[in-house]
Amino acid sequence: MLPLTRVSPESTTILNGIGEVRSATELDDLPVLEGASERTCEVFDVSEVGDIAVVLCHFNPEAYRAPIRNLRIVLAWLARERVPTYAVELRCGASLAHHPVLPEGHDRVVQLTSHSVLFRKENLWNIGAAVLPSRYRYVLCLDADTLLLSGGWLDRLKRALAVSPVVHPFATARWTDSSRRLYRESISCGYRSASGYPGPSQEMQCASGLAIAVRRDFWTETAGFYNCPIGGGSVLMTSAAAGLPNRLEKTMRRVSMPLWEDFDRWAASVRSWCRGKLGFIDGNATHLWHGSRAKRQYWSRFDRIAGFDPRTDVTHVGRFGLLEWSPSAFVEKSAMIRNVAEYFGTRDEDELYHAS
Numbered sequence: 001m002l003p004l005t006r007v008s009p010e011s012t013t014i015l016n017g018i019g020e021v022r023s024a025t026e027l028d029d030l031p032v033l034e035g036a037s038e039r040t041c042e043v044f045d046v047s048e049v050g051d052i053a054v055v056l057c058h059f060n061p062e063a064y065r066a067p068i069r070n071l072r073i074v075l076a077w078l079a080r081e082r083v084p085t086y087a088v089e090l091r092c093g094a095s096l097a098h099h100p101v102l103p104e105g106h107d108r109v110v111q112l113t114s115h116s117v118l119f120r121k122e123n124l125w126n127i128g129a130a131v132l133p134s135r136y137r138y139v140l141c142l143d144a145d146t147l148l149l150s151g152g153w154l155d156r157l158k159r160a161l162a163v164s165p166v167v168h169p170f171a172t173a174r175w176t177d178s179s180r181r182l183y184r185e186s187i188s189c190g191y192r193s194a195s196g197y198p199g200p201s202q203e204m205q206c207a208s209g210l211a212i213a214v215r216r217d218f219w220t221e222t223a224g225f226y227n228c229p230i231g232g233g234s235v236l237m238t239s240a241a242a243g244l245p246n247r248l249e250k251t252m253r254r255v256s257m258p259l260w261e262d263f264d265r266w267a268a269s270v271r272s273w274c275r276g277k278l279g280f281i282d283g284n285a286t287h288l289w290h291g292s293r294a295k296r297q298y299w300s301r302f303d304r305i306a307g308f309d310p311r312t313d314v315t316h317v318g319r320f321g322l323l324e325w326s327p328s329a330f331v332e333k334s335a336m337i338r339n340v341a342e343y344f345g346t347r348d349e350d351e352l353y354h355a356s
Contacts, residue, residue, distance in 0.1 A: 041103050041106070042075075042076070042079040043075045043076075043078045043079035043083075043085045044085060044086075044087070044103060044106050044108045044109060046078075046079065046082050046083065046084050046085065047082070047084070048084050048133065048135065049084070050084070050158075051135060051136055051137040051138060051158070052083075052084075052136060052137070052138040052139070052140060052154065052157070052158055052161075052213075053083070053084045053085065053086060053132055053136040053138075053139060053140070054078060054083050054084065054085040054086070054139075054140045054141075054142050055085075055086050055087070055088075055125055055128035055129050055132070055139055055140070055141050055142070056071075056074070056085065056086075056087050056088075056125075056128070056141070056142045056143070056144045057087060057088040057089070057090070057120075057121055057124035057125060057127075057128060057144065058071050058087065058088075058089045058090070058101055058102060058144050059089070059090040059091075059092065059095075059120055059121070059124065060095050061092050061093030061094060061095060061117045061341070061344045062093060062094050062095075062344050062345055062347070062349070063093075063094040063095045063097070063098055064290065064291075064349040064350050065350050066178075066289065066290035066291065066349050066350050067144065067145065067290050067349060068101055070144060070145040070288040070289075070290055071101060071144040071145075072101075073147075073288060074142070074144050074145065074146065074147060074288075077147050081154070083140075083154065084136075085108065086108045086109070086110075086128050086131060086132060087102055087108065087109050087110070087128065088109070088110040088112065088124040088125075088127050088128045089101060089102040089109065089110070089111050089112070090112045090113070090114060090120060090124060090322070091111075091112070091113045091114075092113065092114040092115065092116065092117050093117045093341065093344065096113060096115075110127060110128065110131060110320060112127075112318075112320065112322055114322060114324060116323075116324040116325045116337075117337075117340065117341040117344065118229035118230075118314075118323070118325065118337075118340050118341075119227070119228065119229055119230055119231040119233075119340070120227060120229075120322075120323050121143075121227075121231070121233060122224075122225035122226060122227040122228075122233040122237075123225075123227040123321075123322065123323040125141045125224075125225050126219070126224035126225055126227075126321070127320045127321065127322070128141075129141075129216075129219055129224070130219070130320070130321075132216075136216060137215065137216050138157075138158060138161045138213060138214070138215060138216065139213065139214055139215075139216060139218075140157065140169060140211060140212075140213045141211065141212050141213070141214070141225070142210075142211045143209060143210050143211060143287075145287055145288045145290055146210040146211055146285050146286065146287055146288070147285070147286045147288070148169055148170060148211065148283065148284070148285055148286075149283075149284060149286055150170075150282070150283025150284055153169060153281065153283050156281045156282070156283070157169050157213055157281055160213075160279050160280070160281050161213055161214075161215055161279075163277075163279060164194075164274070164277040164278065164279030165214065165215045165217075165218065165273060165274040165275075165277055166212065166213070166214045166215075166218070166237075166241045166274050166277070166278055166279070167190060167212075167213045167214075167278075167279040167280060167281065168188040168189060168190025168191065168207075168211070168212060168213075168238075168278070168279070168280040168281075169211050169212075169213050169280075169281055169283070169285065170188050170190075170191075170207075170210070170211065170280065170281065170283050170284055170285035171187060171188055171190075171191040171280055171281070171282050171283060171284075172185055172186070172187060172188065172191075172283075172284045172285070173185060173186045173187075173188055173207035173210055173284075173285050173287065174284050174285065174286045174287065175287045175289075175293070176286060176287060176288060176289055177289050177353045177354055177355040178289045178351075178352040178353050178354060179354050179355075180288070180289070181354075181355055182355075183353075183355035184293075186206060186207045187206050187207065188206060188207045188208075188280055188285070189206040189207065189208045189238040189242065189278065190238070190278050190279055190280030191206070191280045192206045193238075193241075193242045193278040193279075193280075194278065194279050194280050195280075207285075208234040208235045208237070208238040208239075209234035209235075210234075210285045210287055211285055212234065212237060212238075217273075218273065221269070221272075221273040222266065222269040222270050222273055223266060223269065225237060226240075226263060226266050226267075227323055228259075228305075229305055229308065229313075229314065229323075229325075229340055230301050230302060230304055230305045230340055230343065231296075231301065232298070232301075232302070235248065236248065236263060236267070237270070238278060239267070240266070240267035240270040240271060241270055241271075241274050241276070241277075241278040242276060242278045243271050243275075243276035245263070245264060245267035245268075245271070248263070249264075251299065251302055252302075254302065254303075254306075255302050255305055255306055255307070255308055256306070256307055256308055256309060258308075258309040258310060258311055259305075259308055259309070259310055262310045262311065289353065290349040290350075291347050291348050291349035291350070291351050292348075292351060292353060295346060295347050295348050295351070296347060297343070297346070301343055304336070304339040304340055304343055305336055305339070305340060306336070307333065307336065308333075308336060312326060312328060312329070313325065313326055313328070313329040313333060313336075314326055314329070325337055
């Protein structure tokens with residue numbers, strides 16, 4: 001078994017791949033990024049060098065403050081790391097009443113608006129990847145609340161992508177509270193898949209999200225990331241890449257057979273592309289607080305889209321292929337659309353939490 005990178009072995013217990021911190025732990029590697037709000041644009045002027053770029057997105061239907069603060073910290077960190085970065089900002093819901101957070105009129109930033117409210121991170125990642133210059137062979141799709149703070153991570157990631165078509169750019173995920181103190185950690189799905197770590201029976205209990213890196217041909221050999229309107233795309237991707245999509249069958253069939261069948265076809269294309277090679281690199285991914293995990297309702301939220309049919313209820317519109325609710329869904333499934341929009345309000349992302 002490969003060694004597991006830990007933040008603080010003295011204060012953390014790892015059981016079956018997941019750990020709760022006995023007492024809140026100060027993180028001495030979180031960067032102090034002074035003036036982050038003033039440096040939002042700087043990263044988009046980093047020289048286009050190398051063959052790997054970051055793609056991230058920002059959509060905030062409830063106009064919460066915490067995701068905006070986290071986005072600015074991540075952008076300032078990427079500017080410090082000198083990593084070429086492209087971004088997509090989507091304003092919908094309450095954020096339509098606000099000015100964009102990211103630059104307007106910049107060739108590395110796509111600005112979009114919509115009157116549909118649904119989870120679209122994977123769709124926005126696909127849009128961001130589509131506008132990348134051809135020089136980039138590898139793409140790191142990064143959540144706008146996540147920092148990769150282990151030294152040399154970028155070079156190690158490129159080496160890993162030469163071996164595995166899809167890579168988790170961390171072995172350990174760390175979650176911080178609103179005071180930026182560690183309160184939870186977990187191994188990544190990539191670590192578990194590659195190392196045979198004797199963790200839980202279901203890989204979904206490992207950290208599937210935060211960041212994922214892929215070779216550029218992911219978008220030519222498959223349809224890109226699978227976007228579910230209530231979220232959960234990171235679990236869908238890691239399960240498909242690891243060749244284990246059937247572990248999601250019960251949940252997706254509970255929503256609808258069309259959803260399961262559509263996902264299963266997509267997962268087969270991912271499986272054929274990467275042949276079960278889900279890799280990882282040693283190091284940590286640090287998640288910045290914006291609301292509790294419990295309020296994400298990771299599995300119960302799927303009940304909000306009961307009866308969802310991806311063939312008829314959503315459609316891609318405009319030159320970028322933005323995912324929207326279809327006209328027929330607005331007529332026939334207004335309750336589902338309302339349930340999805342209300343989900344974002346229940347997340348309460350500005351809630352404070354100070355781990356003890």
